[in-house]
Every structure is written in structure tokens, then in C-alpha cells.
Amino acid sequence: MYFIKVLVVIICVNSRLTIGSLTMYVTAVDNLKNAVSNILSLLSMAYENCLYMQSIFHLLEIPEEYQDGKREFPSPFERIEFRQVSFRYPGTHHYVLKNINVVLEAEHSYALVGLNGSGKTTFIKLLLNLYKPTEGEIFVDGINISEYNRSSLFQNVSAVFQDFIQYPFDIKTNIGLGYLEELNNLDKIIEAAKNSGADEFIAQLPEKYETRLKKEWSGSVDLSLGQWQKLAITRALMKPSAILILDEPTASLDAISEHEIFMQFQQMKFSRLCIMVTHRFVNTREVNNIIVLQSGEIRELGTHAELIQQKGVYASLYRMQADSYEKEAAEEFHEKVTM
Numbered sequence: 001m002y003f004i005k006v007l008v009v010i011i012c013v014n015s016r017l018t019i020g021s022l023t024m025y026v027t028a029v030d031n032l033k034n035a036v037s038n039i040l041s042l043l044s045m046a047y048e049n050c051l052y053m054q055s056i057f058h059l060l061e062i063p064e065e066y067q068d069g070k071r072e073f074p075s076p077f078e079r080i081e082f083r084q085v086s087f088r089y090p091g092t093h094h095y096v097l098k099n100i101n102v103v104l105e106a107e108h109s110y111a112l113v114g115l116n117g118s119g120k121t122t123f124i125k126l127l128l129n130l131y132k133p134t135e136g137e138i139f140v141d142g143i144n145i146s147e148y149n150r151s152s153l154f155q156n157v158s159a160v161f162q163d164f165i166q167y168p169f170d171i172k173t174n175i176g177l178g179y180l181e182e183l184n185n186l187d188k189i190i191e192a193a194k195n196s197g198a199d200e201f202i203a204q205l206p207e208k209y210e211t212r213l214k215k216e217w218s219g220s221v222d223l224s225l226g227q228w229q230k231l232a233i234t235r236a237l238m239k240p241s242a243i244l245i246l247d248e249p250t251a252s253l254d255a256i257s258e259h260e261i262f263m264q265f266q267q268m269k270f271s272r273l274c275i276m277v278t279h280r281f282v283n284t285r286e287v288n289n290i291i292v293l294q295s296g297e298i299r300e301l302g303t304h305a306e307l308i309q310q311k312g313v314y315a316s317l318y319r320m321q322a323d324s325y326e327k328e329a330a331e332e333f334h335e336k337v338t339m
């Protein structure tokens with residue numbers, strides 16, 4: 001660039017051009033340089049994007065292996081049975097779930113507990129027929145789950161995961177979206193909010209169920225993470241589905257709200273099959289059955305009282321958490337006394 005600029009100056013001096021012309025030519029050289037460097041960086045960006053496109057085309061070329069079943073999912077159903085189910089992810093040799101034998105009965109509640117990586121999420125994915133077992137079979141009322149069509153299965157499922165959506169709508173729409181057929185049915189929305197315990201904080205909002213959420217709106221309010229989580233649970237309760245899946249639903253709730261929600265679930269007498277993935281053992285006392293997964297295997301299965309008596313993995317994990325709760329409570333008490 002400097003060489004070209006020096007050349008321009010020499011040519012201008014020799015041709016006796018004006019200072020204005022000289023400045024114009026030097027600027028033109030700069031513009032040319034910028035244009036060329038832009039073209040080169042665009043070419044490199046295009047090349048980079050093409051690399052990603054290759055992956056997308058590769059993904060689209062993978063043939064669809066899944067064949068949807070023809071049967072409608074039974075509503076109501078009686079039981080879901082995992083028979084000798086083992087699973088490993090494609091391309092891996094490691095079994096994530098091994099020889100799972102368990103019966104999940106309608107209108108009962110189950111807690112799925114275990115350390116990270118023990119296979120809890122994979123178990124839920126198999127139950128939702130998102131994956132096919134590598135070995136063994138899953139039966140719903142005696143018929144293989146793959147014979148049911150997925151959309152009819154999904155219609156019977158409500159789920160709350162940790163990464164739920166915070167819709168920038170008003171409260172009633174945020175809840176109603178859980179069941180589009182009843183989107184504008186305020187009575188149903190209020191009933192669901194009472195069942196989840198969300199109605200308490202909603203009653204304190206300026207416009208109750210009409211309150212707009214998220215700061216995008218003028219005159220709107222934003223909620224705490226725990227309140228958002230209660231809304232997400234309420235949304236799931238809107239749908240009269242036979243299966244309710246709660247994947248760490250109370251992770252952002254304080255201990256009191258968490259306890260309230262579990263008491264509400266108790267009052268609802270578990271009119272659905274409720275499967276709860278949780279790390280907090282204090283909640284598992286209320287459920288009908290606790291499934292303890294360890295390294296992909298069911299290590300223990302039973303009620304809270306039975307597993308505590310067995311003095312196995314569950315009992316020791318429960319004791320560990322109970323001790324830390326007691327310690328926290330004692331520290332809180334100590335702080336209050338010394339204040």
C-alpha cells in the first residue's frame with residue numbers, strides 16, 4: 001500500500017497535479033484496499049458457513065428410521081411396563097440403562113432419583129418413546145409402546161423441565177398456553193393456579209391474571225425465578241393429561257414454596273401418573289414409589305419408609321441431605337439468636 005501511495009505521489013508531482021487531485025487518488029487507493037479486504041473476509045466467512053451447511057445437509061440425508069405406530073394411545077391407560085430394557089446411545093458401547101424392569105401404574109406417583117449421569121433423563125426419553133430401547137421392550141397396557149402413534153402419546157403427557165419458557169404475555173395466557181383448547185377459560189386457569197399454589201402471588205399482582213409479564217411491556221412486572229417456575233407448573237396442570245413429568249420442577253423454589261407444591265400434589269391425590277426427577281430427597285417422602293438409579297441400573301425400588309429401612313444407597317443419600325438441612329437450620333437459628 002505504501003509503495004502504491006509513493007508511486008501515486010511521484011506520478012502526481014511529475015504530472016503537476018493539484019494537492020486536491022493527489023488527496024483524491026490517495027483516498028481512492030485506501031478505498032480500494034478496504035474493498036479488497038472486505039471481499040476477502042466475505043469469502044472466508046462464506047467458506048466457514050459452507051462448512052456448517054455441509055453438516056446440515058449430512059443430517060438431512062440420514063434416512064428416517066422411525067415408523068410411527070398406528071394405534072391411539074389408550075386414555076385412560078392402566079400401566080406402563082419396562083421389561084428387561086437396556087439402552088445405549090448410537091455409536092457408543094456403554095450401556096446408559098441396563099436391565100430395567102419396572103411397572104409404572106396410572107394415578108401413582110414415582111420419584112426418579114440418582115446422581116448425575118445415572119440415566120434419569122434417558123429413562124424419561126424412553127418412556128416418551130423418543131428413543132427405542134436397544135434391548136428389551138416397553139409395554140403400555142400389554143402393547144408395545146412403538147405401536148402407538150407419537151402424537152396421541154404426547155397428547156397424554158404434560159411435562160415441566162428446568163429450562164421452561166417465560167412467555168412475554170399476560171399471566172392468564174402464560175397459563176392457558178398449556179392447553180390451547182382452554183386458552184381463554186379463566187375458571188380452568190384459576191383452578192390450575194390454585195392447584196399449583198401460584199394463585200397466592202398472582203392475587204398480589206396489580207392486575208391479577210391480566211398482569212403482563214416481562215419488561216418489554218409498559219406497566220408490566222417481572223417475576224422471580226421461583227414464581228416463573230410455579231407458572232410453568234401451573235401451565236402443565238392445565239392439560240388434563242394422564243402422565244405428568246416433572247424434571248427438577250422445584251429447583252428454583254425456596255423450601256417453603258417447594259413444600260407447598262408437594263402438599264398440593266398430595267391433595268390432588270395424584271389423579272395422573274406423576275414421575276418426578278429430583279435431587280431433593282425431602283420431596284420423595286410423599287410419593288408412592290422411589291426408583292433409585294445408579295450407573296444405569298435400578299439399585300433400589302420402594303416407598304420412602306421401605307428404602308430407609310433397607311439402609312442402602314437411598315438411605316445414606318437421604319441422611320446426608322437431612323444432615324445438611326439440619327445444619328443449615330441450626331446455623332439460621334444461631335444467626336437469629338446472635339443478631
Ligand code: ADP
Pocket residue numbers: 089092096114115116117118119120121122123
Ligand atoms: P441423568 O439425567 O441421570 O443426569 P442422563 O440420562 O442424561 O443422566 O445421561 C446418562 C448418560 O448418558 C451420561 O453418561 C451421558 O453422558 C450419556 N448421554 C446422555 N445423552 C447422550 C447422547 N445424546 N449421546 C451419548 N451419550 C449420552
